[in-house]
Amino acid sequence: MEGCHDAGCDASEIAADSTLALVGCPNVGKSVVFGELAEQYVDVSNYPGTTVDTTLAEFGDYQLTDTPGVYGISAFNEEERVTREIVLEADAVVNVVDATHLDRDLFLTLQLLDMGIPTVVALNMMDEAEAGGIDIDVDALEDALGVPVVPTVAVDGEGTDDLRERIPEATAPETTAVEDYYDELPDELTATRAEKTLLVEGDEPLAREVDVGGVMADGGSAALVEPGLREEIYGGRRSRVQSIADEVQTVTEVEGGIREWLSDLMIHPLTGTPIALAMLGLIFYLIGGVVAQRIVGITEGDIFAQHYNPAVEAFVSDLLPEAAWVDPIEFLLINPELGLLTITVQYVVGVLLPLVLAFYLAIGLLEDSGILPRLAVLTDRGLNRIGLNGRAVVPMIVGVGCVTMAVITTRMVGSKRERLISTALLGLAVPCSAQIGVIMGLLAGLGLVWWFGYLGVLLAVLGIAGLVLDRTLPGEGQALVTELPRLRVPRPGNLLRKTYNRTKMFLREAAPLFAATALVVSALDYVGGLDAIMDGLRPLTSLIGMPADFGQILVLGLIRRDFAAAGMTDMALSHAQIFVGLIVITLFVPCILTMTMILKERGKKSALLMWLGSWVAAFTVGGIAAATLGVLGV
Amino acid sequence: MSEVLADVGSGESVRLTEVPDGDTRARLLRLGFLDGAVECRHHIRKGPVIVRRNGTDLALGSDLASEIEIERPTTEASD
Numbered sequence: 128m129e130g131c132h133d134a135g136c137d138a139s140e141i142a143a144d145s146t147l148a149l150v151g152c153p154n155v156g157k158s159v160v161f162g163e164l165a166e167q168y169v170d171v172s173n174y175p176g177t178t179v180d181t182t183l184a185e186f187g188d189y190q191l192t193d194t195p196g197v198y199g200i201s202a203f204n205e206e207e208r209v210t211r212e213i214v215l216e217a218d219a220v221v222n223v224v225d226a227t228h229l230d231r232d233l234f235l236t237l238q239l240l241d242m243g244i245p246t247v248v249a250l251n252m253m254d255e256a257e258a259g260g261i262d263i264d265v266d267a268l269e270d271a272l273g274v275p276v277v278p279t280v281a282v283d284g285e286g287t288d289d290l291r292e293r294i295p296e297a298t299a300p301e302t303t304a305v306e307d308y309y310d311e312l313p314d315e316l317t318a319t320r321a322e323k324t325l326l327v328e329g330d331e332p333l334a335r336e337v338d339v340g341g342v343m344a345d346g347g348s349a350a351l352v353e354p355g356l357r358e359e360i361y362g363g364r365r366s367r368v369q370s371i372a373d374e375v376q377t378v379t380e381v382e383g384g385i386r387e388w389l390s391d392l393m394i395h396p397l398t399g400t401p402i403a404l405a406m407l408g409l410i411f412y413l414i415g416g417v418v419a420q421r422i423v424g425i426t427e428g429d430i431f432a433q434h435y436n437p438a439v440e441a442f443v444s445d446l447l448p449e450a451a452w453v454d455p456i457e458f459l460l461i462n463p464e465l466g467l468l469t470i471t472v473q474y475v476v477g478v479l480l481p482l483v484l485a486f487y488l489a490i491g492l493l494e495d496s497g498i499l500p501r502l503a504v505l506t507d508r509g510l511n512r513i514g515l516n517g518r519a520v521v522p523m524i525v526g527v528g529c530v531t532m533a534v535i536t537t538r539m540v541g542s543k544r545e546r547l548i549s550t551a552l553l554g555l556a557v558p559c560s561a562q563i564g565v566i567m568g569l570l571a572g573l574g575l576v577w578w579f580g581y582l583g584v585l586l587a588v589l590g591i592a593g594l595v596l597d598r599t600l601p602g603e604g605q606a607l608v609t610e611l612p613r614l615r616v617p618r619p620g621n622l623l624r625k626t627y628n629r630t631k632m633f634l635r636e637a638a639p640l641f642a643a644t645a646l647v648v649s650a651l652d653y654v655g656g657l658d659a660i661m662d663g664l665r666p667l668t669s670l671i672g673m674p675a676d677f678g679q680i681l682v683l684g685l686i687r688r689d690f691a692a693a694g695m696t697d698m699a700l701s702h703a704q705i706f707v708g709l710i711v712i713t714l715f716v717p718c719i720l721t722m723t724m725i726l727k728e729r730g731k732k733s734a735l736l737m738w739l740g741s742w743v744a745a746f747t748v749g750g751i752a753a754a755t756l757g758v759l760g761v
Numbered sequence: 762m763s764e765v766l767a768d769v770g771s772g773e774s775v776r777l778t779e780v781p782d783g784d785t786r787a788r789l790l791r792l793g794f795l796d797g798a799v800e801c802r803h804h805i806r807k808g809p810v811i812v813r814r815n816g817t818d819l820a821l822g823s824d825l826a827s828e829i830e831i832e833r834p835t836t837e838a839s840d
Contacts, residue, residue: 199791203784230815234791259816361790369796372815394803394811504820508808516822517809607809607822608785610792 147189147294148213150239151223152232153196154497154612156251158182159281159621160223161193164291171628172635179209179538180632189294192217198231200238200325202332204541211330215321219245219297221290226256226263226278227613229376233368234361236272241305241364243320245297248276249290254283255613260379267375273300282618304363311352329357386614393501394611403505406498407524410489418485420564423478431473436461439468459649465686471645474687474720475638482529483633487626490525490536495617495625500609507607513593514600516541516607519549526557530688530717533557534724535633542605548596550729554717554737555744556589558688565692566709573702584710588748640723648686648719657682671707671749672757674698680708681715688718703756707749714745766801766810767827774798777812779830792817798834 149164151157165184172180182193194213195206202208214220222239224232239246248268256263269276275293279286308327312318318326318337325333334351392398440461447453460468493499502524503517510519519540526533533553537546558566570578597604651657664678671677676698684691691712700708716738717725726734769775776798780786789795794814802818803811810826812819821829 198788201787203788228815228817230793231817234793357787358790361787362795365790365793365796368793391803394805396805396808500820504805504809504811507820507822508805511822511824517820604824606785606825607820608788608825609820611811611818611820 145189145218146192146216147186148192148194148210148217148220149223150194150210150214150220150235151196152198152225152228152235153610155196155223155225155228155232156281157193157196157223158625159618160221160249160251160279160287160290161191162621162624163281163284163287164221165191171632179205180629181209181213182628189219197235199235200242201328202330208332211325211332214239214242214244215325217244219247219294221249221294221297222246223249223251223281226250226252227259227261229261229263230368230372233371234364237303237364237367238324240272240274240299241303242324243299245299246274247290247294247297248272248274249281249286250276250278251281253278253286254280258381260381262377262379264375268371271371271375274298282621304367305360308352308356308360311356313351316351327352327356328360329354390497390501390611390614393498393614394504396505399501399505403502410524411527414482414485414489418481422481426481427473427477431469431477435477436469436473439472443468455650455653458653459646462649462652464652465645465648467642467645467649471641475634475641479529479531479637479720480630480634483532483630484626486525486529486532487629487633488622490521491622491625491629492617495615495622497612497614500611503607503609504611511604513552513590514548514597514604515545515593516605518607518609519545522549522553523557526553526559527563530554530557530559531637531721531724532633534721534728537728542602544600544602545605547600547729547733548593550725550733551596551737551740552589552593554721554725555592555714555741556585558585558713559718562688562692562713565689565696566713569692569695569705569709573705577702577706580706581709581713584748584752585713588714588744592744636727637720637724640727641720644719644723660685667746670746670753671711672753673700673704673708673711677708680712684712684715684718686719688712691715703753707753707756710752711745711749714741714748716741716745763830764833765827766812766821766825766829766831767804767823769801769804769810769831771801771804773801774834775801775831776834777829778832781828782825785825789819792819794819 149157149161161182161184164186166187167185168182170183172183179195181195184191184193192213194210197207197210200207200211200214202211220239222236224236236246236248250263250265250268253263263278265276265278275296275298277286277290277293279290281287305324305327309323311327312323316323316326316337322333322337326337329352337351393402443457443461447457458466460466463470465471490499493502499521502520505517506520507517510517519537521539522533522536525536530553534550537549537553540546540549566581567578570581648657661678661682664681665675668675668677668681680691680694680698683694692709695705695708695712716722722734722738725737729737763779766775766777777789777795780789780795786795792814794812796814799812799814801810802813805811807823809820809822812821
């Protein structure tokens with residue numbers, strides 16, 4: 128492989144079982160090209176040690192990897208670090224270039240060629256380029272780059288046969304301008320051409336790993352070269368990009384048309400806010416109303432509660448012998464609170480699966496249409512106030528549907544600090560759709576004033592918690608830097624494939640976690656641990672002016688948030704008690720599934736702090752509300 | 762005092778001259794936003810500034826926009 132990187136490969140040098148990576152900027156159609164090339168999907172999973180997912184497939188003698196979209200090979204974020212590692216390991220790459228953004232995308236192309244990575248360029252979206260008045264001389268581009276360039280319209284399958292045929296021709300120029308900088312590196316350095324290129328560009332992760340004269344570079348002194356070299360090299364590469372783009376493309380000014388008009392409307396606060404609210408309202412109606420209420424009503428209520436669970440209970444009871452030692456096993460498997468084979472399966476398949484499918488479909492729709500970055504622009508100002516940037520709007524939207532799912536989507540928020548803040552806010556003050564359904568029912572009996580009061584308290588807690596976290600967590604918030612891709616109508620095939628892959632990955636990750644959690648909670652329940660917890664909660668229930676059996680509601684809330692709200696419907700409570708009770712169970716710890724997910728995504732320390740923090744917040748705010756209402760004599 | 766991107770109104774063309782953070786500067790450089798004049802497409806009040814260069818639109822948060830120094834290109838300097 129080193130030979131390949133050093134001097135560029137031709138077809139004969141690529142052995143069977145070679146690795147081929149699809150690399151390109153975001154939204155250039157990599158996944159569609161991937162779908163066209165892939166003969167058999169192998170795997171969708173998180174790249175080891177990260178939360179970024181990659182897709183693997185078989186393609187002829189190649190193992191094909193779809194990488195996250197990046198504008199260059201460096202390590203500015205997790206997506207870039209993953210792509211960089213895959214590219215460094217790859218025998219060849221297919222660089223998908225957006226023909227409408229040649230000037231932007233060729234930076235990555237030239238960087239790959241500077242690294243000596245055997246490359247074939249798929250010049251995609253040729254139809255959109257033509258419609259946009261952009262004429263590209265493909266042969267001239269091929270000559271200028273010195274590697275095969277294949278024009279494609281991947282969504283229609285145009286050019287993909289040609290691309291498939293030319294992949295064995297993947298190559299890289301013998302020498303490029305960046306080699307002039309290799310002299311800046313220590314003489315005793317042992318590195319490939321790809322590594323040398325990244326090192327002169329100040330790639331810190333690589334600088335920490337490389338071997339300098341048999342001595343590993345000190346982790347503390349990452350820079351092997353002058354700090355300003357990266358900008359000099361990037362600047363030089365940009366000049367080459369511009370001269371190639373000027374040489375091979377002719378641009379005729381074309382009016383922006385309806386897309387640009389719509390994009391402008393979506394960004395402007397006055398017009399964008401109602402559009403966003405209407406769009407989100409529709410999504411909530413479809414997910415919260417249609418899926419969470421009706422479809423989940425059928426899958427959970429009819430299929431599982433009426434048919435699956437009784438059948439499994441009968442089967443397990445028949446299967447197990449009549450003996451005292453069997454009792455705990457039977458309890459773990461089929462207890463009515465969180466039985467491993469009954470309620471746990473019911474949650475994962477009957478409740479979460481339809482919700483997860485619907486969410487990924489909605490998120491995919493927002494992503495593929497280019498709406499998501501526009502929502503980020505619209506909400507950036509508001510979210511800045513709580514230490515977040517506009518990108519955090521996604522988990523907040525998803526959270527109102529299902530907080531467990533939302534914790535996963537915090538991966539797209541940006542820095543670790545922002546992920547921590549958004550996860551904490553989700554766990555604390557964002558009720559999920561299942562809970563909202565029951566809460567709305569209870570508040571409807573009290574009247575509109577109580578409903579606004581409830582909403583006001585939640586928003587206040589969200590704002591205060593955000594401010595406190597922003598002030599106390601180390602580091603500074605990352606400013607929004609996001610590209611606004613063109614608005615386009617999403618392709619159903621791509622959308623369905625993406626939804627399927629993400630759902631599969633979610634279930635594969637979540638199901639074992641939920642099963643393990645169910646076993647632990649059931650065991651605790653069996654030995655009387657949950658009753659003990661209920662007794663221990665008495666001082667807290669009296670603090671918020673609730674009867675002692677509200678402890679049971681809290682224990683139910685530990686397991687699932689809507690259980691707690693549903694449990695309150697059976698209690699004889701005053702209006703003020705219902706109001707305080709609802710605030711407490713909303714702010715109270717996230718449900719056990721969310722907690723498991725927080726533990727996985729944010730680690731033990733953060734999960735424990737968030738868990739304890741939500742207890743403190745719930746009872747403090749509940750106590751203040753109870754005292755205030757008491758003073759007011761409500 | 763030098764002007765910053767946050768002072769620029771929609772429709773104006775300017776050059777981004779100083780970007781304080783090294784990583785952000787490298788990211789903008791990669792995308793070609795430091796090559797020449799960029800068009801300010803929208804400046805949302807107290808919110809992000811959306812700049813365009815060669816058909817690529819980039820939204821920059823208001824805090825960042827208030828740190829990026831700009832230069833209004835003269836006829837010779839514009840491209």
